[in-house]
Structures are given as C-alpha cells and as structure tokens.
Amino acid sequence: MEVLDFRSDTLTKPTKQMRERMADASVGDDFYGEDPTIRMLEERAALLLGKESALFVLSGTMANLVAIRAQVAPGSAAIVSASSHLHLNETGHLASIGGITSHPQPTPGGHFDLKALAKAYPVQKSNAKPSVLAPKLKAICIENTHNGEGGRCLGVHEMRLLADFANNRDLVFHMDGARLFNAAVALNCSPSDLVSPVDSVSFCLSKGLAAPGGAVLAASEDVINEARHWRQMVGGGMRQAGILAAAGLMALENNIERLSEDHDNAKLLAVGLREAGLNLTVDDVETNIVMAYLPESLGEPDTFHSLMRDIGVLTLPPKGNRFRFVTHRDVTRVHVEKAIQHLARLVSQVTEEMTHV
Ligand SMILES: Cc1ncc(COP(=O)(O)O)c(C=O)c1O
Missing domain, CATH: 3.40.640.10 (Type I PLP-dependent aspartate aminotransferase-like (Major domain))
Incomplete structure (x- = not known):
C-alpha cells in the first residue's frame, strides 16, 4: 500500500x-x-x-x-x-x-x-x-x-x-x-x-x-x-x-522558491477535503498547512484517524476534531490527488455505515 x-x-x-x-x-x-x-x-x-x-x-x-x-x-x-x-x-x-x-x-x-x-x-x-x-x-x-x-x-x-x-x-x-x-x-x-x-x-x-x-x-x-x-x-x-x-x-x-508548490498542493488538498465532507475554510490556507475539522456525523476523530491510517493517509493524531495536514517536497500533486480520492471514498463508507447504525 x-x-x-x-x-x-x-x-x-x-x-x-x-x-x-x-x-x-x-x-x-x-x-x-x-x-x-x-x-x-x-x-x-x-x-x-x-x-x-x-x-x-x-x-x-x-x-x-x-x-x-x-x-x-x-x-x-x-x-x-x-x-x-x-x-x-x-x-x-x-x-x-x-x-x-x-x-x-x-x-x-x-x-x-x-x-x-x-x-x-x-x-x-x-x-x-x-x-x-x-x-x-x-x-x-x-x-x-x-x-x-x-x-x-x-x-x-x-x-x-x-x-x-x-x-x-x-x-x-x-x-x-x-x-x-x-x-x-x-x-x-x-x-x-x-x-x-x-x-x-x-x-x-x-x-x-x-x-x-x-x-x-x-x-x-x-x-x-x-x-x-x-x-x-x-x-x-x-x-x-x-x-x-x-x-x-x-x-x-534550491528549496525556497519551490515552497509555492507545497502551498498550491495544500490549497488543492483543502478544496478536496472540503468537497469530501470535512469542515474547513479554503481561504484560511495560506501556506503548506491545512487544518480540517471532522463533522460529528463522521463519528469519533480517533476512529477516523485509524481508518485513515488503514488506507495509507497519515496525519498526526487529531486535536479534538481537528486534523492537521502538512504538504512538503516529498508529497507531490499526484499524491495529493490520490489522498483526496481515498478520503472521499472513506467519508462515503463511514457515512453509509453511520446511517445504518
Ligand atoms: C513554529 C515552530 N517553531 C519551532 C519549531 C521547533 O523546531 P525543531 O523541531 O527544529 O526544534 C517547530 C517545529 O515543528 C515549529 O513548528
């Protein structure tokens, strides 16, 4: 994986x-x-x-x-x-x-x-x-x-x-x-x-x-x-x-100018996370850090964190319902696009399971 x-x-x-x-x-x-x-x-x-x-x-x-x-x-x-x-x-x-x-x-x-x-x-x-x-x-x-x-x-x-x-x-x-x-x-x-x-x-x-x-x-x-x-x-x-x-x-x-790529990737990630169903304001993303909030409808943040880990998307443990995503040189645009796809799928699965509880 x-x-x-x-x-x-x-x-x-x-x-x-x-x-x-x-x-x-x-x-x-x-x-x-x-x-x-x-x-x-x-x-x-x-x-x-x-x-x-x-x-x-x-x-x-x-x-x-x-x-x-x-x-x-x-x-x-x-x-x-x-x-x-x-x-x-x-x-x-x-x-x-x-x-x-x-x-x-x-x-x-x-x-x-x-x-x-x-x-x-x-x-x-x-x-x-x-x-x-x-x-x-x-x-x-x-x-x-x-x-x-x-x-x-x-x-x-x-x-x-x-x-x-x-x-x-x-x-x-x-x-x-x-x-x-x-x-x-x-x-x-x-x-x-x-x-x-x-x-x-x-x-x-x-x-x-x-x-x-x-x-x-x-x-x-x-x-x-x-x-x-x-x-x-x-x-x-x-x-x-x-x-x-x-x-x-x-x-x-070599690595100062290229930070703008990390910023663009963070914006892209923010848009994707919001479309997937996490809460955040895209305009708040000014550099390489995205703070995204898990809505209550998606369950416990710690559970969601382990589910993310199971599909290969890593963040540090959440603080409350807040997840921090950081982009950097070793995370490319393609990685960001994949992460968005994985997370959108995860959100739909969790939503489906929650509605059947
Ligand atoms: C804003 C800020 N200041 C200082 C530090 C400390 O840097 P170091 O890990 O090199 O001690 C960090 C580390 O993450 C940081 O984010």
Missing part, C-alpha cells in the same frame, strides 16, 4: 545531490570558528535576512531559547502566543532554563489583537515606579508562519505594528520563523523586508527547506555573540558540523 504522509514537513529526506554536497563539504572545528561551511551558511543567512550576524544551531527549539535568553535576563517576562510552538512544544525552556515567565495571549488565525494587547500592556509613564512584585516585561515573541493556527502569515505591515508596540514598551521583538520562507513566498515579499522589524529571528532548515537538521538565528552581532554563549551552555557547540551546514546551504539555494 502506498503511504501518503501528511504528518509534517519535517519528514522530507535529503536527496542524493544533498547527500553528495554534505559528503564534499569543507569542514573544520567550529569551536575555533574554523568550519568554512558553517561560516558560509551563517553569512548567507545574515545577508538573506538583512541582519548583522547569524548563528547555526541544532534546532528551532534551541534557536528560540538562545535568542530570547541572549536578550532577556532571568526574572523577566515575555508575551507569547498561547498556541505557539514556543509556548506549547518546547518543554517550557523559557521558564526552566531561561528563568523567564510567559504571558500567553490568544492569537486566533495567528494574529495578536493589537488593541487588546495595548490595553493589557499600556505604555508606562516615564515617571512610573516599576513594580517590585511583577516580573519585568521584556519581550514579545511571535510565530510566522503560525504552525498551530494553520500556517497563517503575518505580513510586513502587521510586523511593523508589532514592532511599534514593542518599541514603545522597550521590549525585545523575537520572531520564531521556523517557516519564515513559507511566509515570504506566500506574501511575495523578500525575507529581509519581512523580518526587518524584529530584533531576532530564527528559521528551520529541516522543515519545508528539506535539510536533515539545523536551524539559524539571525540578529545583531552583539546578540549573536551572546547567543553563542547560550548555545554552548545548552550543549549546542559543534565541531565539523559543516557536513550539516552544507545541506542547509543547498536548501537555501
């Missing part, structure tokens, strides 16, 4: 060409700043994002932690999206390692309500006495695209408004851009324009960009120097990791 795997864009496997590029990479000891391939990746990433400097790290999770900890002291607080990866899926590192408290705020569709935020966090008068009780609010962290909200994008204008909010309150502005190139491609803007309002930005090489691992943090030189120290503290120092950086370089060269 052919397996059509929509669990995540982290599933992409390195191609033969990527493996060859890795094998041929020039390497050195990165502890001494002597790995030329890592240095090239960091320089390219900084240039691409219009930041002074960049740091190669092991993962998006590590990038977020070292970025924020490099700029914010223990005992501080950060506004985060309540449905963000940083808040829900990074083991609480801001609190446990960084000593930083989170203020989770709702971000329906990936967006903060800036009016509500301004009301909740008014600009302090210059003569206001700081509270001796509360942790000092020092940062706001956003996610763009927003994974948990269905791969939604924040555009340049919204980014600038968020930067104004941050600047007026003297907050560090960090962006988890694990899928930042998906956002730039979908918004048809340059990655550097998109991230110019933020102080620091991380992106993953191992998701839609299809490298086997690694992430990059970009920011000012001072922040990157401090983040290098924090990367070391969490055991992220590397030696001849140019082997991995070579894959990252190739990913940046």
